[in-house]
Amino acid sequence: MLKKNIQFAALALLTCIGCTPKAHQDYIQETKVALENGQSREAEVLIKQAMSEEPTPGLRLLLTEVYLLNGNTIGAKQQLEKVDIEALTPSEQSKAESLNAQIAILSFDSSYQRLIDKNSTCRDCMLAEAWSSVALSNSIDLERIEGDTAVFSVFEAFNSNTLTSLDISPLIDNSTSDIELLVMGDLLRRSNNIDGMITVYNAYKKNNPNVLNINLPLAQALLVNNDFKKAKELVTPVLARFSKNPMANYLNSLILLSENKNVEAYNAISLADTYGINLPSVSLTKGLLEFNSQNYESALSSFEKATNMDPGNELANTMLVATKVKLGITDDALETLATQETLSELDVSTIGQLVGTESHAREWVTLQSKLAQSESPRARVLSGLIELAREGSSETLSKPGDTSDNTYNLIQVAMMMNKAQFGEALNYVDKWLERTNDKVKVMNYKAAIFIAKGDRDSARSVYEGTLELLPTNRAAHMFMAQSAAKNKDYEGALKSLDKILENNLNDVIVLKLYLAFQTLSKNKKYESKLHSYIDNAISEFDDNVLFKLMKAGIFATQGANELAQRVMNSVDADKAKLINQYWELQFYLAGRSNDLNQAREVVKAWNIQFPDSTRPNIALATYLEKAGQIEEAISVLEQVPHSLERRKESLALDAKLASLYIYAGNLSKAKYKIGQIEKKPNLPSGLLDYLRGSYAIKQNNLDEAESLLAKAYRETSNSHTLKLLHVLNLKRGTVDNSILIEHLKLHPNDISIKALLAESLIGKDNDKSIAIFEDIVSQSSGNSDLLNNYAWVLHLEGKDDRAFEVAKSVVKSNDSNQEYLDTLFRILTSLNRFNEITNFSNNASSDANTLLLANAYMHLNEKTQAQKALAKVEKSGLNKEDLSLYERISKDVKN
Known part of the structure; x- marks a missing residue:
């Protein structure tokens, strides 16, 4: 008898959100109270709860307003697009139009259109239309604006090109809406009235502190005025929410430069460049930082990009030549310098580095003449040096490329590696080793070349040599x-990691590797050492949150929930709440205790901490899915706004929804969602085939499903896909464990597939099944379904004492699960421990469990209780063996 199939989980991840059901109006009232008290985050959670129960147009409009207050303009726009405008009251329609106008201006969306009647009197709509006209044509028909409004004067001054001298202060005082402030601020921005723009935007920010859309233009203006501190206060929250925003990263780099943090500034501007910003100033600044750090190869690309975008940029052109000189591209550099009408001091310095190269090039004649005519003493001296060089006296003059410089040498090696010139790279490093004093670092580079070449034996030999020079070399x-x-x-492996941790406990990456290898080694000695390392790190370092979370995570995976919770309670909560792992652990512990209300409270707090993350909502859906509440899981995910800045999270959300639609049999929605996913760029390998295969199974197109899933599995070796293939084989009546066995040969530590193999062997090869289950349990605590199956196969082999211990722990984790109770009841029946079955009399609800309870009462000579229990049993819900027991108890009860 197979207790329970281990179900596949489609592309999912983590936790949950929610709270106990309330009346619809209660949520609305609490939301309004929260808004009145300035608690917009709490209002968002409340209104989402109301939406999950009954998403009315009015509620969706209220959620739009709350999203806007919380700065989630994208979410607000998406919610407003879903509102049924015709179903709103007139006052709600007016509110919707106002929100629509504000969202358009905040988004700098010049294609603004009204939601309903274009001829209706809507002041905010007219302002947005006037602003849109300016954005599109740089002018406005003043007759479209009410003459008695503050913003009229701004439009008038904009049309007459006098906005730079307009006194803004009285206009702000007379402004009657946030939309007026937004329009005034943008017109001032377009007119380059920096001070006026700062004043107006600050007034808007005072009313709407959470709205981030104008943070960047306001920060740009503040940077022009050298107010780096206030600019930083505006850029930081944008980066916290939209880490990939290119402009935010660029402005952050300028702020970091003002703080002399050149490395951090370079990292920030590199992100801006990576994420697609195309401004000559960005490429120029990035190039200057690269040049300053002697990263000339990258600097060359940056300066070339800057000059292509702005050919007349003098500094970019000069730096491009200087960089070519540093890289030894002297012919191009000479030609460029010779054609320039004037030479800056930087140009003169660059020419100085070229002296002695290409001495017969005709460009030297031109350069010598220009330098001789210069008023700069340095230029005239340089002219004489050129003449000496041209006569062959250049031996003592410096050459470009300082070969003692580590950065220069590393760039040369990197260039060779990029071209897979491993032999040349090794020869270069050998010469480098002859010159350098930092031999361990250069030997590490040499070992890395051997690894890239595929020669791990030679890499080992080099690393062993480094350990003779530096026994603590981490790389080795x-x-x-x-x-x-x-x-x-x-x-x-653990012994090697010991040597790192003995010298540096504050190495989280090594500790995580240690945990992984210790689990695989199954050696208690190293488990004790791991705990010792973590405990020492907790004691030694003030900032020990990550170490405590790691310790709690180890306890949690071992099933030691109380110990895990004790560690969690000792964590600095203010710091921990900023880390997703903290919330994941809190939720995991709540889930393990089967406390749904506690789990919901955890996720509610998690959602408040990370209001723009989809992870809590996907987590709740996964939790509900496992509980069999598919429709509620779908409802939760459908309320999550997609983020344009978090494309991976949006993809995960769509994929999860598609899987749930398929599982629920809602194939029309599943087909639509899969179609949306198809249009997304850079999809993970196998994703579409996996979803299409799942869809084909629901349509009973089993041949097509097998073809698609097999293709997805070949591309990814994904466990979820393999499970679904196995389920498909079962559905077709063919049990083929070979695909599971082959997978485990390639991925011997894939516990989920081990569990599936062990389950499939129950009743066929119980000894082998038990051996696999024991191997899994020795590596991890195992989930309840897995342990339940383990207890069952032990029972089938007559090992009831051990089976009882396992089954008892499973039921303790969830004493309402009828599958788990069934296993325990049958084991207890086999052991004749009937009293212990009756302890669960209030928990048994399935026909089989109620029958086993009646049987226990009969063995305890409690016929009345047995008769009551038997009366609740529906014979149709029993298998053949249990029907026989039913008939026997019925007969005994009557006697």
Whole structure:
């Protein structure tokens, strides 16, 4: 008898959100109270709860307003697009038009259109239309604006090109709406009235502190005025929410430069460049930082990009030549310098570095003449040096490219590696080693070249040499650890990691590797050492939140929930709440205790902390899915606004929804959602085939499903896909464990597939099934379904004492699950421990469990209780074996 199939989980992840059901009006009232008290985050959570129960047009409009107050303009726009405008009251329609206008201006969307009647009297609509006209044509018909409004004067001054001298202060005082302030601020921005723009936008920010859309133009204006502190206060929250915003990263780099944080500034501007900003000033600034750090190859690309966008930029052109000189591209540099009408001091310096190269090039004659005519003493001296060089006296003059410089050498090696010139790179490094004093670092580079070449033996030899010079060399010990792990010598890997941690406890990456290898080694000695390392790190470092979370996570996965919770309670909550892992652990612990209300409270708080993340909502859906509440799971996900800035999260959300639609049999919605996913760029391998295969199973197109899922599995080796293929085989009446076995040969530590194999062997090869279950349990605490199946196969083999211990722990985790109770009841029946069955009399609800309860009462000579229990049993819900027991108890009760 197979207790329970381990169900596949489609592309899902993590946790949950929600709260106990309330009356619809209660939510609305609480939301309004929260808004009146300035608690807009709490209002958002409340209105989302109301929406999950009954998403009316009025509620959706209220959610739009709350999103806007909280600065979620994208979410507000998406919610407003879903509102049925015709179903709103007139006052609600007016509110919708106002929100629509404000969203358009905040989004700088010049294609603004009204929601309903274009001829209706809507002041905010007229302002938005006037602003849109300016954005499109740079002018406005003043007859479209009411003459008695504050913003009329701004439009008038804009048309007459006098906005730069207009006194803004009285206009702000006379302004009657936030939309007026937005329009005034943008017109001032377009007229380059920096001070006026700052004043107006600050007035808007005072009313709407959470709205981030104008933060960046306001920060730009503040940077022009050298107010770096206030600019930073505006840029930081934008980056916190939209880390990939290119303009925010660019402005952040300028702020970091003002603080002399050049490395951080370079990282920020590199992100801006990566995320698609195309401004000559960005490429120029990035190039200057790269040049300053002697990263000339990258600087060359940046300066070329800047000059292509702005050919007349003098500094960009000069720096492009200087960079070519640094890289030894002297012919291009000479030609460019010779054609320039004037030479700056930087140009003169660049020419100085070229002296002695290309001495017969005709450009030297031109350059020498220009320098001789210069008023700069340095230029005239340089002219004489050029003449000496042209006569062959250049031996003592410096050459471009300082070969003792580590950065220069590393760039040369990197260029060779990019071209897969491993031999040349090794020869270069050998010469570098002859010159350098930092031999360990350069030997690490040499070992890395061997690894890239595929020669791990030579890499090992080099790393062993570094350990003779520096016994604590982290790179060498990491290589040794990973090599040992590849050969499944996990204890050897742990010994190498020991040597790193003995010198540096504050290495979270090594600790995580240690945990992984210790789990695989199954050696309690190293488990004790791991706990010792973590405990010492907790004691040694003030900032120990990550170490405590790691310790709590270890306890949680071992099933030691009380110990995990105790550690969680000792964490600095203010710091921990900023880390998703904290919330994931809190939810995991609530889930393990089967406290749905506690789980909902955890996720509610998590959602407040990370209001723009989809993770809590996807988590709740996953939680509800496992509980069989598919429709509610779908409802939760349908309320989540997509984020244009978080494309991966949006993709995960769509994929999860598609899977749930398929599982629920809502194939029209599933087909539509899969179609949306098809249009997205850069999809993960196998995703579409996985979803289409799942869809085909629901349509009973099993051949097509097998073809699609097999293709998805070949591309990804994904466990979820393999489980679905296995389920498909079961549906077709063919049990083929070979695909599971082959997978485990390639991925021997895939516990989910091990569990599936162990389950499929129940009743066929129980000894082998037990061996696999025991191997899994030795590596992890195992989930309740897995342990339930383990208890069952132990029972089938007559190992009831051990089976009882396992089943008891499973029921303790969830004493309302009828599958778990069934396993325990049958084991207890086999052990003749009938009293313990009756302890769960209030928990048994399935026909089979109620029958086993009646049987227990009969063995305890409690016929009355047995008769009551038997009366609740529906014979149609029993299998053949249980029907026989039913008939026997019925007969005994009557006697």
